[in-house]
Amino acid sequence: MKAVAAFPGSHEVRVTEQEDPRISQPDQVMLRMLDIGICGTDKEICTFEYGTPPPGDDHLVIGHEALAEVVAAGSAVERFRAGDLVVPSVRRPCVHPGCLACRAGHQDYCYTGDFRERGIKEAHGYLAEYAVDQERHLNLVPRDLREIAVLTEPLTIAEKALGQITWMMQQRPPWLDPETPGEERGEGLSALVLGIGPVGLLGAMVLASAGFTTYVYSRELPPSPRIDLVAAIGATYVSSQAATFADLAEKIGSIDLVYEAVGHSHFALEALEVLGTNGIFVLTGVPGIQAFVEADPARLMRDMVLKNQVLLGTVNAGADAFASALRNLDAFRRRWPAVVATLIAGRYPLEQAPDLILGRPAGIKTVIAFDAP
Ligand SMILES: [Zn+2]
Ligand SMILES: [Zn+2]
Numbered sequence: 351m352k353a354v355a356a357f358p359g360s361h362e363v364r365v366t367e368q369e370d371p372r373i374s375q376p377d378q379v380m381l382r383m384l385d386i387g388i389c390g391t392d393k394e395i396c397t398f399e400y401g402t403p404p405p406g407d408d409h410l411v412i413g414h415e416a417l418a419e420v421v422a423a424g425s426a427v428e429r430f431r432a433g434d435l436v437v438p439s440v441r442r443p444c445v446h447p448g449c450l451a452c453r454a455g456h457q458d459y460c461y462t463g464d465f466r467e468r469g470i471k472e473a474h475g476y477l478a479e480y481a482v483d484q485e486r487h488l489n490l491v492p493r494d495l496r497e498i499a500v501l502t503e504p505l506t507i508a509e510k511a512l513g514q515i516t517w518m519m520q521q522r523p524p525w526l527d528p529e530t531p532g533e534e535r536g537e538g539l540s541a542l543v544l545g546i547g548p549v550g551l552l553g554a555m556v557l558a559s560a561g562f563t564t565y566v567y568s569r570e571l572p573p574s575p576r577i578d579l580v581a582a583i584g585a586t587y588v589s590s591q592a593a594t595f596a597d598l599a600e601k602i603g604s605i606d607l608v609y610e611a612v613g614h615s616h617f618a619l620e621a622l623e624v625l626g627t628n629g630i631f632v633l634t635g636v637p638g639i640q641a642f643v644e645a646d647p648a649r650l651m652r653d654m655v656l657k658n659q660v661l662l663g664t665v666n667a668g669a670d671a672f673a674s675a676l677r678n679l680d681a682f683r684r685r686w687p688a689v690v691a692t693l694i695a696g697r698y699p700l701e702q703a704p705d706l707i708l709g710r711p712a713g714i715k716t717v718i719a720f721d722a723p
Contacts (some may be wrong), residue, residue: 351367358410395410415504443457458668504715509670541565542609557585696713
């Protein structure tokens with residue numbers, strides 16, 4: 351079968367011929383790939399800044415944002431049969447008996463760091479015609495989400511974050527009613543999303559649909575389809591070329607939530623300075639090597655203590671986040687059909703993957719489609 355792999359030794363990224371995977375355990379499922387989204391992580395792997403092949407291999411098959419169709423299932427598989435649509439999670443548990451997170455099936459909270467990640471760390475990914483996976487790592491996709499389900503994995507970043515901050519936003523302030531329904535979690539609160547890439551935009555959609563008064567802040571200037579999207583979901587876009595963080599704080603008032611989706615350390619530190627009282631700051635971007643910046647840690651500590659602030663890092667994601675991402679995709683499709691129709695910038699054949707990954711992304715999400723014309 352064909353696959354796209356990064357070869358760290360020779361610094362090559364190309365289409366390769368791989369042996370077809372086979373079901374070797376009763377709990378395994380054979381998948382035919384349909385859509386694979388590409389993102390900044392793939393670009394980092396293909397520029398050899400990130401990513402590790404499986405032990406003993408000279409290459410890593412990339413691809414972690416997958417939608418697939420089940421073609422065969424092992425004898426012990428109960429939840430899936432041929433024809434079902436699935437999205438796999440990315441992380442696979444470490445083997446240490448003492449890792450309570452992995453042993454409980456929550457490898458996104460792995461303590462040891464010896465987890466593997468398909469298409470990223472020590473496990474081949476999904477940018478291949480076929481793959482085999484264990485049943486427990488797959489999530490069933492309703493058939494009517496076929497066109498957009500490739501967005502599930504990037505959406506789980508915001509879903510997991512919102513799942514965690516819900517508790518902090520609802521149970522921590524003693525004057526709030528902990529029984530507030532989920533759709534109103536953000537009612538009366540403001541959220542500032544940093545970044546207008548796919549993670550930021552999907553995050554803004556999750557926050558806006560949870561009732562937050564949502565702002566998106568990035569460098570981009572209009573006209574831009576991404577800025578149009580922000581307006582279409584009822585959020586407000588502000589360009590960093592037109593307003594500073596201090597201007598933003600003045601405009602928004604108290605900033606209750608910052609959702610960082612850039613991975614830019616300087617930008618994040620500046621934003622931390624304008625986080626409001628009782629505010630939560632969520633970090634989702636993974637910075638590469640960046641210029642050293644000066645900071646005033648005493649001021650940050652003072653603010654965090656005196657304003658009851660929370661700084662939360664989060665990596666995606668467990669089964670709960672995949673389930674809520676699929677529910678939200680369905681909700682988004684009903685609430686903002688025109689927006690959802692623009693999320694996928696285009697579908698391209700496998701052969702174009704290396705150029706698309708290494709090039710400048712156009713539109714919101716670029717997808718490699720195995721049935722592309
Ligand atoms: Zn990704
Ligand atoms: Zn672990």
